[in-house]
Amino acid sequence: MADIFIGLDLADEVEITAVTAAIGNDPAIVHETERLVIGGGARRHERRHLLLPALHALQNARGWISPGGLNHVCDVLQVPPAEAYGVATFYEMFRVDDPGHGDDVVHVCMDAACQIAANEELIAELEAGGAHVHRSPCLGQCERAPAQFVQGVGGPDRVPADEISVELRIPQQGDSSLRLLKNIGIVDPTSLDSYRAAGGFDALARAVELGPKAVCDAIADSGLSGRGGAAFPTGVKWKAVAAEQGRPKHVVANCDESEPGTFKDRVLMENDPFAVVESLAVAGFATGAENGWIYIRGEYPVATARLQNAVDQCRAAGLLGADAAGSGHAFDVEIRRGAGAYICGEETALFASLEGFRGEPRSKPPFPTTHGLFQEPTAINNPETLLNALDIVLNGADEYRSRGTEQSPGTKLLCLSGRVAKPGVYEIAFGTTLGDVLDLAGGLTGSGELATVLMGGAAGSFVGPDALDMPLTLEDTRERGTTLGSGVMMAFTDEIDMTAICVRISEFFRNESCGQCVPCRVGTVRQHETMVQLQRSGSMTAERRALVDDMARVMVDASICGLGHTAASAINSAIDLGLIEGAP
Amino acid sequence: MTVTEVSVSLTIDGQEVDVPAGTSIHKACESAGIDTPTLCWAENLTPVNVCRVCVVEVEGSRALVPSCARPVEDGMVVETDSERVQHSRKMVLEFLGSGIDLSQADDLGRWIDHYGAEPDRYDQPEVPAQKMYEEPKIQDDLYIRDYDKCVLCYKCVEACGDDAQYTFAIAVVGRGFDARIGTEFDVTLPDSACVYCGNCIGVCPTGALQFKTEFDMRNAGEWRPEEQDVTTTVCSFCGVGCNLELHTQDDKIVKVTSPADHSVTHGHLCIKGRFGWTYVQSPTRR
Numbered sequence: 120m121a122d123i124f125i126g127l128d129l130a131d132e133v134e135i136t137a138v139t140a141a142i143g144n145d146p147a148i149v150h151e152t153e154r155l156v157i158g159g160g161a162r163r164h165e166r167r168h169l170l171l172p173a174l175h176a177l178q179n180a181r182g183w184i185s186p187g188g189l190n191h192v193c194d195v196l197q198v199p200p201a202e203a204y205g206v207a208t209f210y211e212m213f214r215v216d217d218p219g220h221g222d223d224v225v226h227v228c229m230d231a232a233c234q235i236a237a238n239e240e241l242i243a244e245l246e247a248g249g250a251h252v253h254r255s256p257c258l259g260q261c262e263r264a265p266a267q268f269v270q271g272v273g274g275p276d277r278v279p280a281d282e283i284s285v286e287l288r289i290p291q292q293g294d295s296s297l298r299l300l301k302n303i304g305i306v307d308p309t310s311l312d313s314y315r316a317a318g319g320f321d322a323l324a325r326a327v328e329l330g331p332k333a334v335c336d337a338i339a340d341s342g343l344s345g346r347g348g349a350a351f352p353t354g355v356k357w358k359a360v361a362a363e364q365g366r367p368k369h370v371v372a373n374c375d376e377s378e379p380g381t382f383k384d385r386v387l388m389e390n391d392p393f394a395v396v397e398s399l400a401v402a403g404f405a406t407g408a409e410n411g412w413i414y415i416r417g418e419y420p421v422a423t424a425r426l427q428n429a430v431d432q433c434r435a436a437g438l439l440g441a442d443a444a445g446s447g448h449a450f451d452v453e454i455r456r457g458a459g460a461y462i463c464g465e466e467t468a469l470f471a472s473l474e475g476f477r478g479e480p481r482s483k484p485p486f487p488t489t490h491g492l493f494q495e496p497t498a499i500n501n502p503e504t505l506l507n508a509l510d511i512v513l514n515g516a517d518e519y520r521s522r523g524t525e526q527s528p529g530t531k532l533l534c535l536s537g538r539v540a541k542p543g544v545y546e547i548a549f550g551t552t553l554g555d556v557l558d559l560a561g562g563l564t565g566s567g568e569l570a571t572v573l574m575g576g577a578a579g580s581f582v583g584p585d586a587l588d589m590p591l592t593l594e595d596t597r598e599r600g601t602t603l604g605s606g607v608m609m610a611f612t613d614e615i616d617m618t619a620i621c622v623r624i625s626e627f628f629r630n631e632s633c634g635q636c637v638p639c640r641v642g643t644v645r646q647h648e649t650m651v652q653l654q655r656s657g658s659m660t661a662e663r664r665a666l667v668d669d670m671a672r673v674m675v676d677a678s679i680c681g682l683g684h685t686a687a688s689a690i691n692s693a694i695d696l697g698l699i700e701g702a703p
Numbered sequence: 704m705t706v707t708e709v710s711v712s713l714t715i716d717g718q719e720v721d722v723p724a725g726t727s728i729h730k731a732c733e734s735a736g737i738d739t740p741t742l743c744w745a746e747n748l749t750p751v752n753v754c755r756v757c758v759v760e761v762e763g764s765r766a767l768v769p770s771c772a773r774p775v776e777d778g779m780v781v782e783t784d785s786e787r788v789q790h791s792r793k794m795v796l797e798f799l800g801s802g803i804d805l806s807q808a809d810d811l812g813r814w815i816d817h818y819g820a821e822p823d824r825y826d827q828p829e830v831p832a833q834k835m836y837e838e839p840k841i842q843d844d845l846y847i848r849d850y851d852k853c854v855l856c857y858k859c860v861e862a863c864g865d866d867a868q869y870t871f872a873i874a875v876v877g878r879g880f881d882a883r884i885g886t887e888f889d890v891t892l893p894d895s896a897c898v899y900c901g902n903c904i905g906v907c908p909t910g911a912l913q914f915k916t917e918f919d920m921r922n923a924g925e926w927r928p929e930e931q932d933v934t935t936t937v938c939s940f941c942g943v944g945c946n947l948e949l950h951t952q953d954d955k956i957v958k959v960t961s962p963a964d965h966s967v968t969h970g971h972l973c974i975k976g977r978f979g980w981t982y983v984q985s986p987t988r989r
């Protein structure tokens with residue numbers, strides 16, 4: 120590694136102070152005494168993962184990442200400026216041009232639930248009031264559409280809806296059948312004592328009693344599958360990581376939650392943060408990993424603060440640290456904020472982002488269980504998946520299997536939004552029908568009949584009213600050609616312009632493609648253009664339909680990752696259901 | 704040291720093929736006499752497998768597989784000409800051609816014809832297909848960057864970074880279709896870390912990076928590759944012994960390359976070998 124070439128622009132005091140506060144003042148090389156060739160090279164590698172926090176600090180300090188600020192960070196971390204600039208320009212929350220003002224920026228959601236809740240009117244109102252508005256993808260607050268998030272400059276980020284009711288409760292609160300949501304509204308999310316009084320950390324103690332092998336076996340026997348969208352068997356993943364020897368290992372909670380329509384992880388993290396930390400510790404114990412990471416999307420300030428508070432309190436109480444919970448094993452947790460990129464929820468892109476690189480997915484194989492974070496063995500799970508592990512460890516696999524179906528055991532969190540009377544997070548046993556779930560959410564609201572439900576988010580598919588009898592299980596949804604995905608159920612009535620919704624979905628993928636592979640980088644753009652053309656002309660010719668199919672096939676067949684694989688799915692289902700104006 | 708070569712046996716298009724373990728599917732195809740299009744792959748760079756033009760069908764794998772990067776496995780069954788493979792390769796070529804100037808890209812025209820790709824079918828009456836549109840960046844007398852022609856194959860970034868030069872002057876910047884190759888804040892090359900080794904030019908498959916001499920001659924309509932000679936020699940500046948290929952037209956050097964398979968250079972040079980030849984044809988030299 121040659122010495123890094125750094126330009127002449129200098130950072131100002133505010134930027135330097137912010138960066139020092141975020142990543143400490145421990146340069147990768149000491150200029151007077153060593154060159155990178157000596158110890159600096161190794162330390163540079165070790166410290167690259169601080170790039171994302173440092174960029175956040177610069178963005179917050181000035182409202183943009185200035186050339187001087189970037190140079191300073193590059194000098195401290197010894198990252199080549201071109202690479203750091205490539206990283207900064209990857210994320211929605213960072214800007215690299217001077218905005219010309221030092222005001223906060225209001226992000227307003229453009230995705231489906233907010234599209235049908237007058238988001239454009241909100242934008243007009245905010246802009247008339249002099250606010251700087253940024254049009255954002257789904258903000259994970261679909262139950263409070265139209266959603267906003269305020270990115271602070273020189274002060275903290277905040278969510279206006281939280282100022283009205285910080286303690287957002289859930290519709291099913293107090294229901295004794297709840298397993299994953301049982302603490303919500305009951306336990307004080309800021310107090311370890313309150314969490315322990317409700318049985319918190321009993322599962323970790325039980326896991327230590329059982330030993331790692333028995334925990335992995337119980338998870339495998341329970342039939343628990345991943346709740347992040349892909350439904351991969353969790354026991355298989357944990358056992359694979361547990362079997363890796365002799366290298367540092369990691370467990371990661373994938374809290375990037377950015378699938379349009381999904382907000383269940385936010386509700387869990389905001390209202391039961393200690394459970395997320397405890398379950399990560401159980402995963403660490405079971406897999407023999409010493410390092411726990413929480414990668415949380417940047418637009419979740421309340422959840423981030425509560426998780427940080429939970430980690431701090433647990434560390435102070437000895438539940439994390441050198442001898443975590445008296446287990447004889449070291450385990451600790453670090454929290455990292457994303458910066459606005461749907462793709463960073465894809466597991467390998469998340470690793471790249473956390474390591475301080477552009478959030479571009481890596482090809483699999485090799486898989487994360489052998490080559491994950493820092494190319495070391497890693498178990499990565501959705502927080503909802505992790506919370507299930509607490510129940511399984513405490514009550515055993517058989518008890519767990521008493522709910523749900525043979526192939527889909529347990530309960531599932533659903534994110535109800537759109538035209539339902541009581542939008543929010545619901546917990547149901549697998550096998551409940553779609554119709555019953557809509558009833559649970561108070562039925563439809565507004566005028567018109569049910570036209571369609573979007574299942575699984577933008578990466579999922581639309582189903583018609585004939586699917587109301589569909590049992591919500593992995594097997595039934597698969598058989599009917601749809602998906603539970605991350606648990607999104609967004610209801611639309613027949614007075615909604617579904618063409619506009621589909622145009623927006625295609626725009627979402629166009630904006631969120633990382634740009635690495637040709638089928639997705641160009642395909643998502645051509646798909647969006649075709650949808651816009653369709654909307655303007657109102658006619659779906661046979662030629663255009665063939666084009667849509669051709670594009671969908673190459674994205675499914677030849678893209679690198681799940682984003683490209685699913686980018687055409689919702690749109691094609693809408694065309695098949697005849698929801699789009701002019702469809703033949 | 705003795706190296707024991709373990710051999711792997713697989714089936715490609717119904718043909719039994721034996722190759723050493725660790726060989727890529729693409730190389731195995733080559734040894735079976737099957738020609739595969741590639742764009743982001745190069746002999747002297749780590750595979751990034753992003754262009755997807757080389758995909759093949761592997762039995763048991765749901766998605767198609769990039770042949771340039773995937774190592775062969777014993778018993779693998781590979782199809783290189785199935786309908787799915789043809790479709791994906793055609794679409795990738797169409798997508799590239801629909802937004803990028805491929806007029807100077809090595810070899811791609813042949814494959815576009817082969818797969819019957821129609822890059823023009825994406826321009827729609829009310830919504831023209833978005834293109835890569837950039838003014839050529841001419842910032843010095845040595846080389847130009849014309850990103851209208853860039854397919855984002857990452858080769859230049861790899862050559863400038865840890866596959867060869869370790870200078871890291873350029874990176875992929877931005878996201879999605881707006882991603883480009885660039886320097887920090889788009890500073891000019893002379894203001895960047897660039898050391899003018901020209902290794903990025905050497906690996907660029909599309910003419911997006913070009914010697915200034917070539918660029919000027921093309922603009923003047925004087926670029927005639929069919930009339931050019933290539934003379935192989937050894938660089939005279941230092942003792943490393945890099946092989947140079949001097950491309951000459953009308954007895955004037957017009958550009959310099961180095962063979963990718965040369966054991967000393969692996970195709971890469973430094974500023975002296977790459978650009979330090981103008982003295983040869985200086986009018987003041989006697």
Ligand SMILES: Cc1cc2nc3c(=O)[nH]c(=O)nc-3n(C[C@H](O)[C@H](O)[C@H](O)COP(=O)(O)O)c2cc1C
Binds near residue numbers: 346
């Ligand atoms: C584009 C894309 C975005 C994703 N976003 C998320 C996410 O926000 N949260 C999540 O848990 N999984 C997400 N995933 C799935 C992850 O790659 C991974 O499968 C999951 O985190 C594994 O955890 P699980 O087995 O507990 O579900 C995403 C996948 C793709 C392709």
Ligand code: SF4
Binds near residue numbers: 462480635637683684
């Ligand atoms: S499929 Fe899309 S998001 Fe995934 S790697 Fe390719 S370009 Fe990036």
Ligand code: SF4
Binds near residue numbers: 872873897900901902
């Ligand atoms: S000439 Fe060399 S140093 Fe400059 S950008 Fe190209 S590869 Fe990098």
Ligand code: SF4
Binds near residue numbers: 857903910912
């Ligand atoms: S400039 Fe050339 S080498 Fe670099 S990414 Fe573009 S096409 Fe590839």
Ligand code: FES
Binds near residue numbers: 234264
């Ligand atoms: S917050 Fe608007 S769709 Fe999710």
Ligand code: FES
Binds near residue numbers: 752
């Ligand atoms: S040549 Fe194989 S993916 Fe580009």
